[in-house]
Amino acid sequence: MTVLAIQQIRKMRGGAQSHLMLGADGNPWVVKFQNNPQHLRVLPNELLGTRLGALIGLTVPPCDVVEVTPWLIEQTSELEMDLGHRRERCRAGLQFGSRMVGGLMPGHVADYLPEEQLMEVKNLREFAGALVLDKWTCNANGRQALFYRKGREKRYSATFIDQGFCFNAAEWRFEDAPLRGVYARSAVYRDVTGWESFEPWLSSLEKIEAQRIWEIVETVPPEWYENEVGVLEQLVEKLIERRSRVRDWIAEFRESSREPFPKWNGKGVGMGVRQFAETEWGDNVDGGGRVM
Numbered sequence: 001m002t003v004l005a006i007q008q009i010r011k012m013r014g015g016a017q018s019h020l021m022l023g024a025d026g027n028p029w030v031v032k033f034q035n036n037p038q039h040l041r042v043l044p045n046e047l048l049g050t051r052l053g054a055l056i057g058l059t060v061p062p063c064d065v066v067e068v069t070p071w072l073i074e075q076t077s078e079l080e081m082d083l084g085h086r087r088e089r090c091r092a093g094l095q096f097g098s099r100m101v102g103g104l105m106p107g108h109v110a111d112y113l114p115e116e117q118l119m120e121v122k123n124l125r126e127f128a129g130a131l132v133l134d135k136w137t138c139n140a141n142g143r144q145a146l147f148y149r150k151g152r153e154k155r156y157s158a159t160f161i162d163q164g165f166c167f168n169a170a171e172w173r174f175e176d177a178p179l180r181g182v183y184a185r186s187a188v189y190r191d192v193t194g195w196e197s198f199e200p201w202l203s204s205l206e207k208i209e210a211q212r213i214w215e216i217v218e219t220v221p222p223e224w225y226e227n228e229v230g231v232l233e234q235l236v237e238k239l240i241e242r243r244s245r246v247r248d249w250i251a252e253f254r255e256s257s258r259e260p261f262p263k264w265n266g267k268g269v270g271m272g273v274r275q276f277a278e279t280e281w282g283d284n285v286d287g288g289g290r291v292m
Contacts, residue, residue, distance in 0.1 A: 002065040003029065003097060008076045016042055016164060017081055019090070020100060023066065028104050029097035031066050032164070033090045034224070037083055039170035043096040044224045044232075049163025050098065051216045053133050056204040059123060060160050065221060066097030094221045101146045101159045110147045113156060115187055121147060122157045127188035129201030130160045134181030135249040136205060136242055138174040141165035143183040172235050174242065176249055178256040192261040195247070202246065210240050 004024040012018040016036040023029050034040055046063065053060040070092040073079045079090040102109045113121070130143050144162035149155060168175055183189075195202070217236050225232045254261050 002067045002094060003027075005029065005031065005066050005068045005072060005095075005097075008072070008079055011078060014162075019079060021066070021068070021097070023097070028100040029064075029066050030100055031068065032096045032098075033068070033081070034093060034095060035081055035088060035091040037081060038164065040224060040226070041167075041170045041172060042164040044220045045166045045169070046096045046098065046162075046164050047220055047224075048216060049133070049137055049139070049166040051219070052137065052213070053130075053160060053163065055208060055212060055216070056129070056133065056201045058129050058133060058160055058201065059126060059158065060163075061101055062099040064097050064099075065219070066095045068092055068095055094223065096224075098161065101161065102148045107151055108149050108156075110156070111145070113147055115185075117156065118185065118187060119190075120155050122155050124158070124188060125191065125197065126158060126160075126201075127183055128192055128198050131182060131189075131250065131253070132198055132201045132205055132246055133160075134166075135176075135253070136246050137163070137166035137181075137239070138168050138176055139163070139166045139181030140168045140175075141181070143181060145183070167235060167239075172231065174238060176252075178249075178252040179258060182253060182258075182260070186258065186260050189260040191263060193263045194265050198250065205246060206243055208243065213240055 005021040006024050007022040009020040009022055009028065012020055012030055016032045016038050018030050018032050018036075021029050021031045032043055032046060034043060036042060047065070050060045050063040068079075068090065073090055073092050081088045081090060118124075127143070127145075130145070133139075134143055141162065141164070143160070145158045145160050147156035147158055149157065167173070191197070213236060217232065220232070222229075254264060
């Protein structure tokens with residue numbers, strides 16, 4: 001089953017040049033096209049990364065395969081890619097769609113919060129769970145998140161978006177490094193005290209049956225990996241093997257120069273002031289921390 005796109009709403013910012021589109025199901029979808037400027041493999045990365053995140057219990061947006069017809073592209077002048085030296089019409093067919101965080105209802109969505117508000121995020125400890133996913137999948141990008149609250153709420157909740165650079169982006173190989181796939185602001189890890197802070201996500205990952213992973217892989221349209229079944233199977237087999245190594249990569253991050261876990265096992269290790277420069281904002285948002 002796929003979601004049929006019936007209308008383009010607006011362009012989104014971000015390297016993949018996504019478009020916000022209305023689906024026949026009545027929902028708004030942030031759609032990444034096959035011929036996006038980053039790479040075709042961004043689409044299977046997004047689908048696999050997001051559904052694997054959901055499988056271990058992370059707060060991720062619903063995602064699906066979205067069909068965009070040639071007719072809709074012909075009728076919508078904005079459905080094109082800026083490739084720098086030239087422009088190209090968006091490719092018709094099956095695309096990746098991520099349900100827009102917050103939908104089209106009034107509310108507040110941001111990709112950046114002042115530290116006081118950040119520390120009050122309802123599911124702040126879930127950033128440790130996102131780290132589990134990103135170390136497992138070798139996310140080559142910094143962890144991306146959107147923060148949403150309804151009109152009268154005071155506290156935000158985080159949703160973890162943009163899995164397109166999992167599996168080392170288009171390269172589909174695992175090159176692990178301590179500071180890869182982590183959130184740019186150390187404050188989100190401030191209350192990590194030990195391995196218990198990574199539960200239930202870490203245990204959920206380690207206990208996933210291989211069959212559950214293969215079932216997710218089977219939902220990826222073959223054109224997204226150019227029908228190279230053997231290449232995809234090698235990636236997945238390696239991913240399954242990596243389940244038992246995630247603690248090692250978290251430990252390497254713990255021992256890194258960033259000193260992300262000042263309360264680990266009750267040891268008052270200084271946090272320091274190290275933080276990464278923000279990388280590319282999520283494709284769900286426009287400038288100024290607002291959904292556009």
